[in-house]
Amino acid sequence: MRRTFVIFYALITYALAELIWWGYLLAKHMPSDIGMIMGEGSVFIFVFFVGAYSLHKSINKERKLQEQKKNFLLSVTHELKSPLASIKILLQTIQKRDLSKEQTLNFIGKALMDIERLDDMVENMLLASKIDNRSYSFPKDKFNLSVLVDSIVNRLQITKCEGTQQIIDAEIEPKIEITGDKFALTSVVTNLVENAIKYSGPCETVGVKLFSKEGKVFLEVADHGIGISDHEKNRIFDKFYRVGSEDTRNTKGTGLGLYIVKEVLDKHRASIKVKDNRPAGSIFEVVFE
Numbered sequence: 001m002r003r004t005f006v007i008f009y010a011l012i013t014y015a016l017a018e019l020i021w022w023g024y025l026l027a028k029h030m031p032s033d034i035g036m037i038m039g040e041g042s043v044f045i046f047v048f049f050v051g052a053y054s055l056h057k058s059i060n061k062e063r064k065l066q067e068q069k070k071n072f073l074l075s076v077t078h079e080l081k082s083p084l085a086s087i088k089i090l091l092q093t094i095q096k097r098d099l100s101k102e103q104t105l106n107f108i109g110k111a112l113m114d115i116e117r118l119d120d121m122v123e124n125m126l127l128a129s130k131i132d133n134r135s136y137s138f139p140k141d142k143f144n145l146s147v148l149v150d151s152i153v154n155r156l157q158i159t160k161c162e163g164t165q166q167i168i169d170a171e172i173e174p175k176i177e178i179t180g181d182k183f184a185l186t187s188v189v190t191n192l193v194e195n196a197i198k199y200s201g202p203c204e205t206v207g208v209k210l211f212s213k214e215g216k217v218f219l220e221v222a223d224h225g226i227g228i229s230d231h232e233k234n235r236i237f238d239k240f241y242r243v244g245s246e247d248t249r250n251t252k253g254t255g256l257g258l259y260i261v262k263e264v265l266d267k268h269r270a271s272i273k274v275k276d277n278r279p280a281g282s283i284f285e286v287v288f289e
Contacts, residue, residue, distance in 0.1 A: 012052050015048070016045075016048070019044065019045065019048070023038075065240075079121055080118070080121075083114035083115070083117050083118050084114075084118070086110070086111075086114045087111045087114050087115065090107045090108075090110055090111045090114075091111065093107060094107050094108070116155070120190055120194070123187060124187065124191070124256050124257060124260060125256065127184065127187055127260055127264075128239070128256045128259065128260055131260065131263045131264075136184075138180075138181045138184060138264075138267045138268075139181055140179050140180050140181055140268075141179065141180075141181075141182065142177055142178070142179045143177065143178070143179075143180070143182045144175065144176070144177050145176045145177065145178050145185070145210065145217065145219075146172050146173060146174050146175060146176045146210060148182065148185065148186060148189065149170075149172055149189055149208065149210050149219070150170070150172050152186065152189050152190055152193060153168050153170045153172070153193065153208055156168060156190075156193055156194065156197065157170075167203070167205050167206070168193065168197075168205075168206045168207075168208055169205050169206065169207050169208070170207075170208045170209075171207075171208070171209045171210070171211070172208070172209075172210045173210055173211040173212060176210060176211075176212055176217055178217055178288055180268045180288075181264070181267070181268070184264040184267070185264065185268070187260055187261075187264065188260070188261050188264050188265065188286070189219070191257035191258065191260060191261050192219075192221040192261060192284050192286075193206065193208060193221055194257070195221075195223075195257055195258070195284075196208075196221050196222065196223035196225070196282075196284075197223075199223055199225035199226055199281075199282075200223045200224055200225040200281070201224070201225060204223065204224045204225065204281075205224065206221070206222070206223050207220070207221070207222040207223075208220070208221055208222075209222075216287055216288060216289060217287070217288040218285065218286070218287055218288075219285070219286040219288075220283055220284070220285050220286075221283070221284045222277050222281065222282070222283040222284075223277065223281045223282060223283075224277060224280050224281040225280070225281045225282065226280075226281075227276060227277070227280055227281055227282055228274060228276075228282050233274050236258050236274065237258050237259060237261070237262035237272075238259065239255065239256065239259040240255040240256070240259075241255055241258075241259075242255045265286060268288065269289055270286060270287060270288045270289065271286070271287050271289075272284060272285065272286045272287075273285055
């Protein structure tokens with residue numbers, strides 16, 4: 001991509017130099033028409049620079065997209081290898097050691113959690129691909145959103161704080177029903193809660209609220225993590241975009257989660273916005289009309 005920019009700027013410089021040279025020759029041989037030459041030359045230069053600027057933006061956008069794709073592939077590779085390595089170690093330990101029933105069940109439970117993590121990531125990638133290809137129809141049916149959110153919270157809930165584990169504090173109003181794509185909205189809730197856990201510090205509480213107010217349904221997911229700067233709040237829903245610098249980021253992820261969230265909610269005529277959580281962290285608020 002750097003070579004492309006070098007060639008691009010070299011061509012721009014050459015074309016501009018040629019333009020000035022031919023303008024000079026015309027003005028020298030046709031001094032009576034110098035006003036017309038300068039006028040037409042100015043218009044041409046203006047159009048030339050507008051085109052060059054537009055082309056520069058397109059190339060720069062493509063360069064950033066290629067970098068994001070590269071980072072995405074690296075992230076996916078790491079995200080796949082980590083749980084697979086964990087599952088392998090757990091199963092090898094069960095196979096080679098004489099463990100008690102309690103220890104065996106504990107190892108199996110940890111392996112199942114890693115499998116669920118892999119399943120969520122694969123579902124994200126498949127759904128993102130279908131959204132891009134416009135091959136997903138978002139079938140809508142009436143279902144109980146309270147039960148859905150509660151089941152996701154229970155699956156991701158960790159009741160003991162050890163190491164980097166978090167506790168989810170949930171306030172779920174019962175019997176809230178909406179009409180929508182249950183599969184896609186499951187991905188929305190899962191991504192929001194997992195993101196809150198991912199960007200929170202060790203043993204930090206993640207808050208999940210589901211309630212209805214004035215004929216609208218509200219879902220709020222709050223964390224006390226690193227927060228999101230104002231200039232990034234409009235970009236976090238872009239495909240492959242991840243908060244922070246690639247050089248300093250410590251959190252895992254593929255950059256697909258919030259992209260899927262926004263695309264799915266748009267199909268349900270629902271809105272999402274991110275607010276600062278005080279004293280630290282972020283609050284994602286989803287509103288179903």
